Amino acid sequence: MLGTVIIISFASCGADNIALFTPFFMTLSANNLLLSIIIFALNILILGLLGKTIAKNPHLHDVLEKYSRWILAFVYIILGIMVLLESGTVSKILSFL
Known part of the structure; x- marks a missing residue:
C-alpha cells in the first residue's frame, strides 16, 4: 500500500510543485x-495511516466531509x-511603495 501511495503522491505533484521545490532541492547537499x-x-x-483512521471513524468522517471545503x-x-x-515578497513589494 505504501508504494502505491508514494507513486500517487509523486504523480499528483504538478508542475507548480516541481517549480517550487526544484530550486530548494538544488541548494541541498546529498x-x-x-x-x-x-x-x-x-x-x-503518516498521512495515509491518518486517512485510513479517519475513514474508519464515521463521526469524524462526517464532520470532515461537511467542512472539508x-x-x-x-x-x-x-x-x-x-x-x-x-x-520576503511582502517586504519587497512594500519597498517599491
Missing part, C-alpha cells in the same frame, strides 16, 4: 536531499501567507 526524501516518504505514510481553503490561505512572508 545528505540533506536524502533526508528530505526520507522525511517525505514518512509523511506520506472550508478547512482546505483555510489551510491554503495560511500557507500562502506564510510563503509570502517567509520569502
Whole structure:
C-alpha cells in the first residue's frame, strides 16, 4: 500500500510543485536531499495511516466531509501567507511603495 501511495503522491505533484521545490532541492547537499526524501516518504505514510483512521471513524468522517471545503481553503490561505512572508515578497513589494 505504501508504494502505491508514494507513486500517487509523486504523480499528483504538478508542475507548480516541481517549480517550487526544484530550486530548494538544488541548494541541498546529498545528505540533506536524502533526508528530505526520507522525511517525505514518512509523511506520506503518516498521512495515509491518518486517512485510513479517519475513514474508519464515521463521526469524524462526517464532520470532515461537511467542512472539508472550508478547512482546505483555510489551510491554503495560511500557507500562502506564510510563503509570502517567509520569502520576503511582502517586504519587497512594500519597498517599491
